[in-house]
Amino acid sequence: MGTDTLGTDTPADARPAAGPAGPGDLAAALNTPEVRRDPYPCYARMRRESPVHRSDQGIWYLTRYADVEAALGDLRLSNDRDRMTRAFGGLGGNLKALSRLTDRLGRVMTNTDPPDHARLRKLANRAFTARRIEALRDGVQAIVDRLVDQAVAAGPAMDLIEAVASPLPLAVVCELFGIPAEDRPQVKSWFGRLGKLTEDIGLAEAAIGQCEEYLDRLVRLRRAEPGDDLISALVATQAQDDRFTTAELLSTCFVLITAGDETTTHLIGNSALALLRHPDQLARLREDPALIRSAVEELARYDTPTQAIVRVVAEDVPIGGRTLREGELVYLFLASTNRDPDRFDDPDRLDLARTGNRHLSFGNGPHFCLGGPLAKLQAEVALGTLVRRLPHLRLSDETTLEWRPNPLQRRLSALPLTF
Numbered sequence: 001m002g003t004d005t006l007g008t009d010t011p012a013d014a015r016p017a018a019g020p021a022g023p024g025d026l027a028a029a030l031n032t033p034e035v036r037r038d039p040y041p042c043y044a045r046m047r048r049e050s051p052v053h054r055s056d057q058g059i060w061y062l063t064r065y066a067d068v069e070a071a072l073g074d075l076r077l078s079n080d081r082d083r084m085t086r087a088f089g090g091l092g093g094n095l096k097a098l099s100r101l102t103d104r105l106g107r108v109m110t111n112t113d114p115p116d117h118a119r120l121r122k123l124a125n126r127a128f129t130a131r132r133i134e135a136l137r138d139g140v141q142a143i144v145d146r147l148v149d150q151a152v153a154a155g156p157a158m159d160l161i162e163a164v165a166s167p168l169p170l171a172v173v174c175e176l177f178g179i180p181a182e183d184r185p186q187v188k189s190w191f192g193r194l195g196k197l198t199e200d201i202g203l204a205e206a207a208i209g210q211c212e213e214y215l216d217r218l219v220r221l222r223r224a225e226p227g228d229d230l231i232s233a234l235v236a237t238q239a240q241d242d243r244f245t246t247a248e249l250l251s252t253c254f255v256l257i258t259a260g261d262e263t264t265t266h267l268i269g270n271s272a273l274a275l276l277r278h279p280d281q282l283a284r285l286r287e288d289p290a291l292i293r294s295a296v297e298e299l300a301r302y303d304t305p306t307q308a309i310v311r312v313v314a315e316d317v318p319i320g321g322r323t324l325r326e327g328e329l330v331y332l333f334l335a336s337t338n339r340d341p342d343r344f345d346d347p348d349r350l351d352l353a354r355t356g357n358r359h360l361s362f363g364n365g366p367h368f369c370l371g372g373p374l375a376k377l378q379a380e381v382a383l384g385t386l387v388r389r390l391p392h393l394r395l396s397d398e399t400t401l402e403w404r405p406n407p408l409q410r411r412l413s414a415l416p417l418t419f
Contacts (some may be wrong), residue, residue, distance in 0.1 A: 073365035127233035178229030
C-alpha cells in the first residue's frame, strides 16, 4: 500500500509537462520513455547535481535520503486536502473536479495533517492491527495457490500482472472486509474505474460515490450483525469512541479498501522482474526460502512501486540551502532515497540478505503507510509461492516490457513469463 497522500496518483493535467531535460530542468527527464524504463541513473544525477531541485513549473524535487526523511516528519510540509487541491489547481489542473473529488473523499487520514490525522488514524489503527494482518497469511496463501493453479492449467505462459499480481490484492481486501462473493465483481469494476483517475476524474468520482453507497449499506449491516471482519472492527471502534463520525468511518473504510490495490500489484510485479533479472539472487532464495521477508524488504527498496509522494508547503521551509515557499508543491522521491549511497552500501546491487535496510518505500513519520505490512505479506506469499512452485520461471521477452507513464509510480503494463 502506498503512503498516505492524495497526490500519489496525480491527475494527468496536474503533472509536470514532458519535454527535453537540460541543465535547467532535470525533472523533465522523468517523463521520457527512456527514464521510465530505468529512472535510477536520472535520480543519481539529480542527487549529485541538484538534490533540492526546482522545476520550470515551480515544483520542488527532493532526492536525497536525509532530506526526504526529514521532510516526511516535517509538519510544515502538508498533506491537507484543501492546500493540495489549491496547489494543483494553480498548475492549471481541473480545480473544480479535484475539489469535488476531495470533498467526496471527506476528511480522512490520507488527506489531513495533525492533530486531525492522529485522531482519524487512531480509528484505523485499533482495527487494522498486526495480529489481524498476520492472521490473513493462510488465507492469502490459499488465494495465491488458486491463482497459480489457474495459471499453470492455462500455461505454459502467463502475464504475471494479470494472472496473480492484480487479482490478489482485490481478493485479499474482499476477504479482509467480509465483502460477499456475489458483490466482488462489482467491487472489481469500481477498482478498475478508480484506476483511471489519471485519465478521467469524472469516472473515478462516480466510482467513489457508488463504492461509498455500497459501504454505507455494509456498515449498517455490520452494526446490526457484527462479524469477524475489518468493517465490524471499525464499527466497534467507533462505538467505543464517539469522536469518529459515520462519514469518517465510511471514508476510512474506503481508503483502506482502495489504498493498497495498485501498490501491492506493482510491488509483486517489480519484485518478480528484479529476481528474474538477477538469477544469482533468485537461486539464493530458492535455496533458502527463509530469506523471503528480508528479500521483500530489499526488493521494495531496489525497485520501489511508489516512486514519489507529494506534499504542499504550509510554511516556508529551508532545505539543502534552498527555501521552499508556502503554497509550493514538493515531490519526495522515495525511490531515489532508496538508492542513495550516503545511506546504503552499494545501493544499485540487489542483495536479498541486506541488513540495516531502513528504506523509505512506505514513507516515514506521521503518514507512514498503515497498509505496508499487508502489502509485504502478500508479496512474501506470492513471490515465495512462485519461486517454490515454478522452478523454470523466466521472462518471455524482455523487449516487450512497458512501463506506464506516471513518474510518481513504477508500474509495468504486463509481465509476460513462461514456466
